Amino acid sequence: MDALLAVRARGVTKCFGEVVALDGVDLAVARGRIHGLVGPNGAGKTTLLGLLLGLAAADRGSLEILGTPVGRTPAAPEGVAGFVDGPGLYPSLTARQNLAALAALRGRAADRAADRAGVADALDQVGLVDVADDRVGGFSLGMRQRLGLAAALLSRPRLLVLDEPANGLDPAGKRHVHGVLHRLAAQGTAVVLSSHRMDDLEALCSEVTILATGRVAFSGPLRELAAGDRELDYRLLTSDPAAARRTAAGTPGVRLLDPDPAGPPPDAERLVLRARVPALDVLVSRLVGDGVAVRELAPVVSPLEAAFLALTEQQQRPQPEGARR
Ligand SMILES: Nc1ncnc2c1ncn2[C@@H]1O[C@H](COP(=O)(O)OP(=O)(O)O)[C@@H](O)[C@H]1O
Ligand SMILES: [Mg+2]
Structure with missing residues (x-):
């Protein structure tokens, strides 16, 4: 069963000094699912996504990523891509140059032609072909988010982690991003993404985890959340x-x-x-x-x-x- 899980967190706790950013968080995300992490500012979303990306390690609890237990030293787990707090990009390079530099860094420079094709395909998927040769310094937030997604696609991740990817996206940008994520999920990639707005997630996710001050307030299918005869x-x-x-x-x-x-x-x-x-x-x-x-x-x-x-x-x-x- 757990072999089918891309993420399995049990009792994950993470503190920054006095602040308990995550407090006994359980999370299970199956492969091929788009899982939304939603909560108000300060709920712990970025902290949790940072743990999935290996940017930090939990203080307590256990975390398995793609079937492999994560240790107490921060390290990027194999097969995971994404970003928190906006993608890291070089403003003086063009979109295409940014992706080419990343592809080269990943050590496949021996196959330049394949890299070029991969870069062109990633730009096409996120709808940035028309601005591929413009400098990233002039990009809007939404365009940078899409380029960050393109960068993540280059490594063909089995778990994709995106922090507030809807921020700054115009309707066309949103359509591209949703298309990419649905295609990835259909191919078996698990996607975990965050938002502080529920309506961002309704069109994209079939399941959500609601975080409130570091604790899980709900985790499960959206239809369960909407059900119930509430006032x-x-x-x-x-x-x-x-x-x-x-x-x-x-x-x-x-x-x-x-x-x-x-x-x-x-x-x-x-x-x-x-x-x-x-x-x-x-x-x-x-x-x-x-x-x-x-x-x-x-x-x-x-x-x-x-x-x-x-x-x-x-x-x-x-x-x-x-x-x-
Ligand atoms: N590096 C850090 N140093 C100190 N406090 C932090 C750090 N990262 C997060 N926090 C605190 O942890 C809590 C959760 O933050 P965060 O995960 O960024 O929430 P969210 O992404 O849901 O807005 C907040 O109270 C925040 O101030
Ligand atoms: Mg955040």
């Missing part, structure tokens, strides 16, 4: 807001909320309600029975985002003043 906040637009407000106030299980002070400017026409689905059903039938047309009824945040917020909101770690990253 959610909904926006309701009807043909008669005053009548809808009265009916909502009189419907058991439905609470009218004040507009979120951090949300978009309040809209007198739209009510914000908190309810479970059965109570919402009652409200809608009552409104329709009263001749009030329901024009829009939608959750304020997606059920997945709501589950994520509920699991992470209670336990935010205060960030020390002037803290890194």
Whole structure:
């Protein structure tokens, strides 16, 4: 069974002085899966990904990468590629030169033609062919992220580790990155990537681990996270807001909320309600029975985002003043 796992972490703990960045983390990622690591800033995502890349070692617990136990001295495990905190690139070289330099560093310079083809293919996969001969110093964050992914592809990893790869990506960039990751997964590569936003991961991952202050708050399939009859906040637009407000106030299980002070400017026409689905059903039938047309009824945040917020909101770690990253 474990032979099929690309990552197996048990009770992994990592401290920086007083800060417990990871606290007894368990993680299992099968080969061929795209696994999302999600959590607020400071949750421990970068720290965990750094352990997978061998940039640091855990203080306690055990970690197996591609079936091989990782020791207590930091060392890059065989078959793993990726980056944390942005890819390391030479700004004065072009995209193509950066990849060629990496390919040469990996010791296959004997086969220049194969390297050139590999570089061209990697640039094509991430959609950077048009800017291949431009200097990286002028690249946007999204372009650097894509070039970092291309660099990781050169080594044909069996485990790919990406820290916040969606940062700075425009829609076209996102399409390329998603395409690359789905293709890799289909070929059996495991991908572990992080984001501080649940919606980044919804289109990409079938399973996620939610970290909150260094602990696993949830790990499993996305559909399990979205399931469950939770109270959610909904926006309701009807043909008669005053009548809808009265009916909502009189419907058991439905609470009218004040507009979120951090949300978009309040809209007198739209009510914000908190309810479970059965109570919402009652409200809608009552409104329709009263001749009030329901024009829009939608959750304020997606059920997945709501589950994520509920699991992470209670336990935010205060960030020390002037803290890194
Ligand atoms: N090298 C480090 N030195 C000191 N503290 C660190 C270091 N790396 C991470 N931390 C602390 O560990 C916690 C987790 O950080 P990090 O893994 O970067 O979180 P995330 O990537 O989820 O935002 C934070 O409180 C952070 O300040
Ligand atoms: Mg981070």
